[in-house]
Amino acid sequence: MDDHRPWKDAVYGQFARIGKALGHARRLEILDLLAQGPKNVETLAHELAASSAAVSRHLQILLEAHLVTFQKHGTYVVYQLARHSVADLVHQIQVVSEDVLADVRELHHLYLTQQDALDPVNPEELQALMATGTVYLIDVRPPAEFAAGHLPGAVSVPLPDVADHFAAWQDDRPIVAYCRGRYCLYARDAVQILREQGLVARRSEITVRGWGDARPSA
Amino acid sequence: MDDHRPWKDAVYGQFARIGKALGHARRLEILDLLAQGPKNVETLAHELAASSAAVSRHLQILLEAHLVTFQKHGTYVVYQLARHSVADLVHQIQVVSEDVLADVRELHHLYLTQQDALDPVNPEELQALMATGTVYLIDVRPPAEFAAGHLPGAVSVPLPDVADHFAAWQDDRPIVAYCRGRYCLYARDAVQILREQGLVARRSEITVRGWGDARPSA
DNA sequence: GGAATACTCTACTATTATGTTGAATAGTAG
Protein backbone atom coordinates (compact mmCIF):
# COMPACT_ATOMS: atom_id res chain seq x y z
CA MET A 1 0.00 0.00 0.00
CA ASP A 2 2.17 2.81 -1.24
CA ASP A 3 1.23 5.92 0.59
CA HIS A 4 0.47 9.13 -1.20
CA ARG A 5 1.74 11.29 1.62
CA PRO A 6 3.33 14.08 -0.40
CA TRP A 7 0.15 14.61 -2.37
CA LYS A 8 -2.08 14.43 0.69
CA ASP A 9 0.14 16.78 2.63
CA ALA A 10 0.01 19.21 -0.25
CA VAL A 11 -3.76 19.05 -0.60
CA TYR A 12 -4.58 19.22 3.08
CA GLY A 13 -1.88 21.81 3.52
CA GLN A 14 -3.81 23.98 1.12
CA PHE A 15 -7.02 23.40 3.02
CA ALA A 16 -5.18 24.33 6.19
CA ARG A 17 -4.24 27.68 4.65
CA ILE A 18 -7.94 28.46 4.63
CA GLY A 19 -8.37 27.05 8.12
CA LYS A 20 -5.53 29.09 9.55
CA ALA A 21 -6.94 32.24 8.07
CA LEU A 22 -10.18 31.52 9.93
CA GLY A 23 -8.39 31.05 13.21
CA HIS A 24 -8.79 34.52 14.61
CA ALA A 25 -11.81 36.33 16.00
CA ARG A 26 -11.10 39.58 14.19
CA ARG A 27 -10.68 37.91 10.85
CA LEU A 28 -13.96 36.09 11.19
CA GLU A 29 -15.61 39.35 12.06
CA ILE A 30 -14.03 41.01 9.05
CA LEU A 31 -15.37 38.29 6.79
CA ASP A 32 -18.79 38.63 8.33
CA LEU A 33 -18.74 42.35 7.65
CA LEU A 34 -17.53 41.89 4.11
CA ALA A 35 -20.40 39.49 3.54
CA GLN A 36 -22.60 42.60 3.81
CA GLY A 37 -20.75 44.32 1.00
CA PRO A 38 -17.33 45.70 0.03
CA LYS A 39 -15.63 47.95 2.54
CA ASN A 40 -12.39 49.85 2.88
CA VAL A 41 -9.83 49.39 5.62
CA GLU A 42 -10.88 52.37 7.64
CA THR A 43 -14.52 51.40 7.75
CA LEU A 44 -13.58 47.95 8.92
CA ALA A 45 -11.19 49.31 11.50
CA HIS A 46 -13.92 51.55 12.86
CA GLU A 47 -16.48 48.75 13.04
CA LEU A 48 -13.99 46.51 14.79
CA ALA A 49 -12.65 49.18 17.11
CA ALA A 50 -9.15 48.18 16.00
CA SER A 51 -6.19 50.06 14.56
CA SER A 52 -6.08 50.23 10.79
CA ALA A 53 -2.59 48.77 10.87
CA ALA A 54 -3.92 45.70 12.64
CA VAL A 55 -6.87 45.41 10.27
CA SER A 56 -4.58 45.84 7.29
CA ARG A 57 -2.43 43.05 8.64
CA HIS A 58 -5.44 40.73 8.96
CA LEU A 59 -6.55 41.63 5.48
CA GLN A 60 -3.14 40.65 4.13
CA ILE A 61 -3.57 37.25 5.74
CA LEU A 62 -7.03 36.85 4.25
CA LEU A 63 -5.61 37.94 0.92
CA GLU A 64 -2.87 35.31 1.07
CA ALA A 65 -5.55 32.71 1.69
CA HIS A 66 -7.40 34.17 -1.31
CA LEU A 67 -10.53 34.63 0.77
CA VAL A 68 -10.80 38.29 -0.17
CA THR A 69 -9.89 40.47 -3.12
CA PHE A 70 -9.44 44.21 -3.34
CA GLN A 71 -9.79 47.09 -5.70
CA LYS A 72 -8.11 50.45 -5.45
CA HIS A 73 -10.33 53.49 -5.65
CA GLY A 74 -8.05 56.48 -5.38
CA THR A 75 -6.40 56.31 -1.99
CA TYR A 76 -9.02 53.86 -0.74
CA VAL A 77 -8.48 50.14 -0.90
CA VAL A 78 -11.84 48.41 -1.02
CA TYR A 79 -11.91 44.78 0.04
CA GLN A 80 -14.56 42.20 -0.69
CA LEU A 81 -15.09 38.48 -0.38
CA ALA A 82 -13.42 36.53 -3.17
CA ARG A 83 -16.44 34.27 -3.60
CA HIS A 84 -19.86 33.78 -2.19
CA SER A 85 -18.78 30.38 -0.90
CA VAL A 86 -16.59 32.21 1.61
CA ALA A 87 -19.66 33.69 3.27
CA ASP A 88 -21.17 30.22 3.38
CA LEU A 89 -18.05 28.92 5.04
CA VAL A 90 -18.13 31.55 7.75
CA HIS A 91 -21.79 30.81 8.25
CA GLN A 92 -21.06 27.10 8.60
CA ILE A 93 -18.51 27.84 11.32
CA GLN A 94 -21.21 29.72 13.18
CA VAL A 95 -23.64 26.85 12.75
CA VAL A 96 -21.12 24.38 14.09
CA SER A 97 -20.27 26.68 16.98
CA GLU A 98 -23.86 26.93 18.08
CA ASP A 99 -24.28 23.25 17.51
CA VAL A 100 -21.33 22.26 19.55
CA LEU A 101 -20.29 24.97 21.98
CA ALA A 102 -22.71 25.57 24.78
CA ASP A 103 -20.95 28.88 25.46
CA VAL A 104 -22.09 30.34 22.17
CA ARG A 105 -25.70 29.42 22.78
CA GLU A 106 -25.47 31.03 26.18
CA LEU A 107 -23.90 34.20 24.87
CA HIS A 108 -26.56 34.38 22.26
CA HIS A 109 -29.37 33.87 24.70
CA LEU A 110 -27.91 36.35 27.11
CA TYR A 111 -28.12 39.17 24.64
CA LEU A 112 -30.84 38.30 22.25
CA THR A 113 -33.35 35.94 23.73
CA GLN A 114 -33.48 36.96 27.32
CA GLN A 115 -33.36 40.73 27.09
CA ASP A 116 -35.42 40.53 24.00
CA ALA A 117 -38.59 39.23 25.39
CA LEU A 118 -38.95 41.46 22.38
CA ASP A 119 -40.94 38.67 20.75
CA PRO A 120 -39.01 38.43 17.48
CA VAL A 121 -40.84 38.16 14.18
CA ASN A 122 -40.20 34.83 12.50
CA PRO A 123 -39.78 34.40 8.76
CA GLU A 124 -43.34 33.25 8.00
CA GLU A 125 -44.90 36.00 10.05
CA LEU A 126 -42.76 38.63 8.38
CA GLN A 127 -43.70 37.39 4.97
CA ALA A 128 -47.38 37.51 5.89
CA LEU A 129 -47.06 41.03 7.27
CA MET A 130 -45.18 42.19 4.19
CA ALA A 131 -47.77 40.67 1.89
CA THR A 132 -50.58 42.62 3.55
CA GLY A 133 -48.51 45.77 3.93
CA THR A 134 -49.26 45.95 7.62
CA VAL A 135 -45.71 46.54 8.70
CA TYR A 136 -42.97 49.14 8.38
CA LEU A 137 -39.77 47.21 7.70
CA ILE A 138 -36.55 49.04 8.43
CA ASP A 139 -32.97 48.13 7.60
CA VAL A 140 -30.84 49.57 10.38
CA ARG A 141 -27.44 48.80 8.90
CA PRO A 142 -25.10 51.52 7.60
CA PRO A 143 -26.35 52.99 4.30
CA ALA A 144 -23.55 51.45 2.24
CA GLU A 145 -24.65 47.99 3.25
CA PHE A 146 -28.24 48.76 2.39
CA ALA A 147 -27.06 49.95 -0.99
CA ALA A 148 -25.19 46.69 -1.55
CA GLY A 149 -28.40 44.73 -1.15
CA HIS A 150 -31.41 44.58 1.15
CA LEU A 151 -34.70 42.85 1.79
CA PRO A 152 -37.44 43.81 -0.67
CA GLY A 153 -39.76 46.47 0.68
CA ALA A 154 -37.35 47.62 3.36
CA VAL A 155 -36.55 51.25 4.14
CA SER A 156 -33.03 52.26 5.13
CA VAL A 157 -32.94 53.81 8.59
CA PRO A 158 -29.38 53.48 9.89
CA LEU A 159 -29.20 52.92 13.60
CA PRO A 160 -27.87 56.40 14.44
CA ASP A 161 -30.88 57.95 12.65
CA VAL A 162 -33.53 55.79 14.22
CA ALA A 163 -34.50 58.14 17.03
CA ASP A 164 -34.85 61.15 14.69
CA HIS A 165 -36.62 59.25 11.95
CA PHE A 166 -39.41 58.22 14.26
CA ALA A 167 -39.52 61.40 16.36
CA ALA A 168 -42.90 62.52 15.02
CA TRP A 169 -44.15 59.15 13.89
CA GLN A 170 -47.91 58.77 13.43
CA ASP A 171 -48.22 55.65 11.30
CA ASP A 172 -49.75 52.93 13.45
CA ARG A 173 -48.18 50.00 11.66
CA PRO A 174 -45.74 48.05 13.80
CA ILE A 175 -42.10 48.66 13.05
CA VAL A 176 -39.91 45.66 12.34
CA ALA A 177 -36.14 46.07 12.29
CA TYR A 178 -33.55 43.77 10.78
CA CYS A 179 -29.78 43.87 10.43
CA ARG A 180 -26.84 41.77 9.29
CA GLY A 181 -27.39 38.45 10.88
CA ARG A 182 -27.65 36.45 13.99
CA TYR A 183 -24.65 38.10 15.61
CA CYS A 184 -25.46 41.67 14.75
CA LEU A 185 -26.99 43.77 17.48
CA TYR A 186 -28.21 46.74 15.47
CA ALA A 187 -31.80 45.53 15.22
CA ARG A 188 -31.88 44.77 18.91
CA ASP A 189 -30.62 48.26 19.72
CA ALA A 190 -33.10 49.86 17.33
CA VAL A 191 -36.02 48.07 18.94
CA GLN A 192 -34.83 49.17 22.34
CA ILE A 193 -34.67 52.82 21.25
CA LEU A 194 -38.09 52.69 19.63
CA ARG A 195 -39.74 51.09 22.62
CA GLU A 196 -38.30 53.77 24.85
CA GLN A 197 -40.14 56.21 22.57
CA GLY A 198 -43.35 54.30 23.17
CA LEU A 199 -43.59 52.80 19.70
CA VAL A 200 -44.51 49.25 18.72
CA ALA A 201 -41.28 47.73 17.46
CA ARG A 202 -40.01 44.21 17.00
CA ARG A 203 -36.88 42.53 15.76
CA SER A 204 -36.93 40.36 12.66
CA GLU A 205 -35.39 36.91 12.79
CA ILE A 206 -34.84 37.16 9.08
CA THR A 207 -31.71 39.12 8.36
CA VAL A 208 -29.64 39.76 5.31
CA ARG A 209 -27.69 36.64 6.16
CA GLY A 210 -30.82 34.54 6.42
CA TRP A 211 -32.29 35.97 3.29
CA GLY A 212 -29.05 34.96 1.68
CA ASP A 213 -28.73 35.69 -1.93
CA ALA A 214 -31.09 38.56 -2.34
CA ARG A 215 -28.05 40.71 -2.90
CA PRO A 216 -26.49 41.18 -6.31
CA SER A 217 -23.75 38.80 -7.44
CA ALA A 218 -20.81 40.06 -5.41
CA MET B 1 -23.57 54.18 19.42
CA ASP B 2 -22.43 52.16 22.39
CA ASP B 3 -20.27 49.40 21.13
CA HIS B 4 -20.91 45.86 22.19
CA ARG B 5 -17.27 44.92 21.98
CA PRO B 6 -17.05 42.56 24.93
CA TRP B 7 -19.99 40.53 23.63
CA LYS B 8 -18.71 40.49 20.07
CA ASP B 9 -15.23 39.53 21.17
CA ALA B 10 -16.70 36.70 23.19
CA VAL B 11 -18.88 35.42 20.37
CA TYR B 12 -16.31 35.68 17.62
CA GLY B 13 -13.69 34.38 20.01
CA GLN B 14 -15.74 31.22 20.29
CA PHE B 15 -16.03 30.98 16.51
CA ALA B 16 -12.27 31.39 16.32
CA ARG B 17 -11.82 28.39 18.60
CA ILE B 18 -13.36 26.33 15.83
CA GLY B 19 -11.32 28.14 13.22
CA LYS B 20 -8.05 27.56 15.03
CA ALA B 21 -8.80 23.88 15.36
CA LEU B 22 -9.18 23.75 11.58
CA GLY B 23 -5.86 25.46 10.99
CA HIS B 24 -3.72 22.40 10.55
CA ALA B 25 -3.43 19.93 7.70
CA ARG B 26 -3.36 16.87 9.91
CA ARG B 27 -6.40 17.90 11.87
CA LEU B 28 -8.41 18.44 8.72
CA GLU B 29 -7.34 15.05 7.54
CA ILE B 30 -8.36 13.52 10.85
CA LEU B 31 -11.79 15.09 10.57
CA ASP B 32 -12.12 13.84 7.03
CA LEU B 33 -11.30 10.33 8.17
CA LEU B 34 -13.69 10.52 11.10
CA ALA B 35 -16.40 11.57 8.68
CA GLN B 36 -16.17 7.99 7.37
CA GLY B 37 -16.88 6.55 10.79
CA PRO B 38 -15.47 6.34 14.32
CA LYS B 39 -11.83 5.37 14.65
CA ASN B 40 -9.29 4.84 17.40
CA VAL B 41 -6.03 6.70 17.78
CA GLU B 42 -3.85 3.98 16.35
CA THR B 43 -5.91 3.59 13.21
CA LEU B 44 -5.76 7.31 12.60
CA ALA B 45 -2.04 7.40 13.28
CA HIS B 46 -1.50 4.64 10.76
CA GLU B 47 -3.63 6.32 8.08
CA LEU B 48 -1.82 9.60 8.63
CA ALA B 49 1.63 8.07 8.88
CA ALA B 50 2.13 10.02 12.08
CA SER B 51 3.11 9.10 15.62
CA SER B 52 0.23 8.26 17.91
CA ALA B 53 1.51 10.86 20.34
CA ALA B 54 1.12 13.52 17.67
CA VAL B 55 -2.32 12.28 16.66
CA SER B 56 -3.38 12.14 20.28
CA ARG B 57 -2.28 15.73 20.68
CA HIS B 58 -4.32 16.82 17.67
CA LEU B 59 -7.31 14.94 18.95
CA GLN B 60 -7.06 16.80 22.24
CA ILE B 61 -7.20 20.05 20.34
CA LEU B 62 -10.23 18.90 18.37
CA LEU B 63 -11.76 17.79 21.62
CA GLU B 64 -11.25 21.19 23.23
CA ALA B 65 -13.01 22.74 20.26
CA HIS B 66 -15.78 20.17 20.79
CA LEU B 67 -15.51 19.03 17.20
CA VAL B 68 -15.08 15.39 18.22
CA THR B 69 -16.18 13.18 21.07
CA PHE B 70 -14.78 9.88 22.26
CA GLN B 71 -15.79 6.67 23.90
CA LYS B 72 -13.57 4.21 25.71
CA HIS B 73 -13.75 0.63 24.62
CA GLY B 74 -11.36 -1.29 26.78
CA THR B 75 -7.92 0.05 26.08
CA TYR B 76 -9.10 1.65 22.86
CA VAL B 77 -10.25 5.22 22.71
CA VAL B 78 -12.63 5.63 19.80
CA TYR B 79 -13.13 9.12 18.47
CA GLN B 80 -15.94 10.37 16.28
CA LEU B 81 -17.28 13.65 14.98
CA ALA B 82 -19.36 15.50 17.53
CA ARG B 83 -22.01 16.41 14.95
CA HIS B 84 -22.72 15.89 11.34
CA SER B 85 -22.40 19.61 10.80
CA VAL B 86 -18.67 19.22 11.43
CA ALA B 87 -18.33 17.07 8.31
CA ASP B 88 -20.24 19.72 6.39
CA LEU B 89 -17.84 22.35 7.66
CA VAL B 90 -14.80 20.44 6.53
CA HIS B 91 -16.46 19.89 3.20
CA GLN B 92 -17.16 23.58 2.86
CA ILE B 93 -13.49 24.36 3.45
CA GLN B 94 -12.66 22.04 0.60
CA VAL B 95 -15.24 23.69 -1.63
CA VAL B 96 -13.82 27.12 -0.87
CA SER B 97 -10.29 25.89 -1.42
CA GLU B 98 -11.07 24.57 -4.85
CA ASP B 99 -13.06 27.67 -5.57
CA VAL B 100 -10.35 30.03 -4.60
CA LEU B 101 -6.95 28.38 -4.66
CA ALA B 102 -5.69 27.51 -8.10
CA ASP B 103 -3.10 25.27 -6.45
CA VAL B 104 -5.73 22.88 -5.17
CA ARG B 105 -7.35 22.53 -8.55
CA GLU B 106 -3.95 21.79 -10.03
CA LEU B 107 -3.09 19.22 -7.40
CA HIS B 108 -6.40 17.58 -7.97
CA HIS B 109 -6.02 17.48 -11.71
CA LEU B 110 -2.49 16.21 -11.45
CA TYR B 111 -3.52 13.08 -9.64
CA LEU B 112 -7.07 12.42 -10.58
CA THR B 113 -7.95 13.93 -13.88
CA GLN B 114 -4.77 13.60 -15.83
CA GLN B 115 -3.54 10.16 -14.85
CA ASP B 116 -7.06 9.01 -14.76
CA ALA B 117 -7.92 9.28 -18.36
CA LEU B 118 -9.70 6.53 -16.47
CA ASP B 119 -12.96 8.05 -17.67
CA PRO B 120 -14.74 8.34 -14.31
CA VAL B 121 -18.35 7.30 -13.92
CA ASN B 122 -20.58 10.24 -13.13
CA PRO B 123 -23.53 10.07 -10.74
CA GLU B 124 -26.27 9.67 -13.35
CA GLU B 125 -24.41 6.99 -15.22
CA LEU B 126 -23.72 5.05 -12.05
CA GLN B 127 -27.36 5.18 -11.08
CA ALA B 128 -28.36 3.89 -14.50
CA LEU B 129 -25.82 1.06 -14.34
CA MET B 130 -26.94 0.12 -10.85
CA ALA B 131 -30.58 0.12 -11.89
CA THR B 132 -29.93 -2.37 -14.68
CA GLY B 133 -27.48 -4.40 -12.63
CA THR B 134 -24.82 -4.16 -15.31
CA VAL B 135 -22.04 -3.17 -13.00
CA TYR B 136 -20.04 -4.60 -10.12
CA LEU B 137 -19.72 -1.79 -7.58
CA ILE B 138 -16.90 -2.14 -5.07
CA ASP B 139 -16.16 -0.15 -1.94
CA VAL B 140 -12.39 -0.16 -1.57
CA ARG B 141 -12.19 1.52 1.84
CA PRO B 142 -11.14 -0.36 4.98
CA PRO B 143 -13.84 -2.78 6.16
CA ALA B 144 -14.66 -0.74 9.28
CA GLU B 145 -15.66 2.21 7.13
CA PHE B 146 -17.79 0.02 4.92
CA ALA B 147 -19.49 -1.28 8.05
CA ALA B 148 -20.19 2.28 9.21
CA GLY B 149 -22.15 2.97 6.04
CA HIS B 150 -21.83 2.45 2.29
CA LEU B 151 -23.56 2.94 -1.02
CA PRO B 152 -26.47 0.57 -1.59
CA GLY B 153 -25.56 -2.43 -3.69
CA ALA B 154 -21.84 -2.08 -3.09
CA VAL B 155 -19.53 -4.95 -2.17
CA SER B 156 -16.67 -4.41 0.25
CA VAL B 157 -13.30 -5.11 -1.36
CA PRO B 158 -10.67 -3.26 0.66
CA LEU B 159 -7.82 -1.97 -1.44
CA PRO B 160 -5.24 -4.49 -0.18
CA ASP B 161 -7.58 -7.35 -1.23
CA VAL B 162 -8.40 -6.06 -4.68
CA ALA B 163 -5.77 -8.04 -6.59
CA ASP B 164 -6.73 -11.33 -4.92
CA HIS B 165 -10.45 -10.78 -5.12
CA PHE B 166 -10.33 -10.44 -8.87
CA ALA B 167 -7.57 -12.97 -9.53
CA ALA B 168 -9.85 -15.50 -11.23
CA TRP B 169 -12.60 -13.10 -12.23
CA GLN B 170 -14.93 -14.24 -15.01
CA ASP B 171 -17.88 -11.89 -14.67
CA ASP B 172 -17.92 -9.60 -17.67
CA ARG B 173 -19.65 -6.69 -15.96
CA PRO B 174 -17.44 -3.61 -15.67
CA ILE B 175 -16.06 -2.96 -12.19
CA VAL B 176 -16.66 0.45 -10.67
CA ALA B 177 -14.73 1.47 -7.55
CA TYR B 178 -15.51 4.23 -5.09
CA CYS B 179 -13.92 5.46 -1.88
CA ARG B 180 -14.16 8.23 0.71
CA GLY B 181 -14.37 11.36 -1.31
CA ARG B 182 -12.75 13.70 -3.69
CA TYR B 183 -9.38 13.59 -1.92
CA CYS B 184 -9.17 9.87 -1.34
CA LEU B 185 -6.98 7.92 -3.73
CA TYR B 186 -8.10 4.38 -2.95
CA ALA B 187 -10.47 4.12 -5.90
CA ARG B 188 -7.87 5.48 -8.24
CA ASP B 189 -5.33 2.93 -7.02
CA ALA B 190 -7.84 0.11 -7.29
CA VAL B 191 -8.65 0.96 -10.89
CA GLN B 192 -4.96 1.05 -11.69
CA ILE B 193 -4.44 -2.42 -10.20
CA LEU B 194 -7.42 -3.87 -12.02
CA ARG B 195 -6.43 -2.45 -15.36
CA GLU B 196 -2.99 -3.94 -14.97
CA GLN B 197 -4.81 -7.26 -14.62
CA GLY B 198 -6.55 -6.57 -17.90
CA LEU B 199 -9.99 -5.98 -16.39
CA VAL B 200 -12.51 -3.28 -17.25
CA ALA B 201 -12.51 -0.95 -14.27
CA ARG B 202 -13.53 2.64 -13.71
CA ARG B 203 -13.60 5.07 -10.84
CA SER B 204 -16.88 6.45 -9.52
CA GLU B 205 -17.28 10.16 -9.07
CA ILE B 206 -19.87 9.45 -6.45
CA THR B 207 -18.22 8.68 -3.14
CA VAL B 208 -19.41 8.28 0.39
CA ARG B 209 -18.91 12.01 0.84
CA GLY B 210 -21.00 12.84 -2.20
CA TRP B 211 -23.68 10.38 -1.32
CA GLY B 212 -23.78 12.18 1.99
CA ASP B 213 -26.21 10.94 4.51
CA ALA B 214 -26.72 7.39 3.43
CA ARG B 215 -24.87 6.40 6.53
CA PRO B 216 -26.61 5.88 9.86
CA SER B 217 -27.02 8.81 12.23
CA ALA B 218 -23.50 9.14 13.58
C1' DG C 1 0.48 -10.65 39.76
C1' DG C 2 3.07 -9.42 35.52
C1' DA C 3 3.44 -8.38 30.68
C1' DA C 4 1.60 -6.22 26.82
C1' DT C 5 -1.12 -2.80 24.66
C1' DA C 6 -3.24 1.74 23.74
C1' DC C 7 -3.14 6.05 24.83
C1' DT C 8 -1.84 10.48 27.22
C1' DC C 9 1.21 13.66 29.47
C1' DT C 10 5.53 16.30 30.32
C1' DA C 11 9.50 18.66 28.99
C1' DC C 12 11.95 20.65 25.65
C1' DT C 13 13.20 23.08 21.21
C1' DA C 14 12.01 25.24 16.99
C1' DT C 15 8.80 27.73 14.60
C1' DT C 16 5.10 30.71 13.76
C1' DA C 17 1.50 34.18 14.95
C1' DT C 18 0.05 38.56 17.19
C1' DG C 19 -0.08 43.48 18.34
C1' DT C 20 2.19 47.85 18.66
C1' DT C 21 4.74 51.54 17.32
C1' DG C 22 6.39 54.66 14.09
C1' DA C 23 8.06 55.21 9.53
C1' DA C 24 7.30 54.60 4.46
C1' DT C 25 4.40 54.69 0.28
C1' DA C 26 0.92 56.23 -2.81
C1' DG C 27 -2.71 58.85 -4.37
C1' DT C 28 -5.39 63.53 -4.16
C1' DA C 29 -6.48 68.21 -3.71
C1' DG C 30 -4.94 72.77 -3.60
Place this chain on the structure above:
DNA sequence: CTACTATTCAACATAATAGTAGAGTATTCC
Protein backbone atom coordinates in the same frame (compact mmCIF):
# COMPACT_ATOMS: atom_id res chain seq x y z
C1' DC D 1 5.32 71.15 -5.25
C1' DT D 2 3.15 70.65 -0.64
C1' DA D 3 0.10 69.02 2.67
C1' DC D 4 -2.95 65.59 3.59
C1' DT D 5 -5.08 61.07 3.87
C1' DA D 6 -5.37 56.02 3.46
C1' DT D 7 -2.89 52.18 3.64
C1' DT D 8 1.06 49.23 4.21
C1' DC D 9 5.54 47.91 5.95
C1' DA D 10 9.37 46.93 9.32
C1' DA D 11 10.90 45.71 13.63
C1' DC D 12 10.25 44.48 17.84
C1' DA D 13 8.40 41.91 22.18
C1' DT D 14 5.35 38.47 23.52
C1' DA D 15 2.77 34.52 23.15
C1' DA D 16 1.01 30.40 21.08
C1' DT D 17 1.78 26.12 18.48
C1' DA D 18 4.09 21.77 16.57
C1' DG D 19 6.79 17.82 17.00
C1' DT D 20 9.61 14.48 19.59
C1' DA D 21 11.21 11.45 23.00
C1' DG D 22 10.36 9.28 26.88
C1' DA D 23 7.78 8.66 31.20
C1' DG D 24 3.27 7.65 33.03
C1' DT D 25 -1.70 5.54 33.23
C1' DA D 26 -5.10 2.36 32.56
C1' DT D 27 -6.94 -1.80 30.81
C1' DT D 28 -6.74 -6.49 29.18
C1' DC D 29 -4.82 -11.06 28.79
C1' DC D 30 -2.40 -14.85 30.53
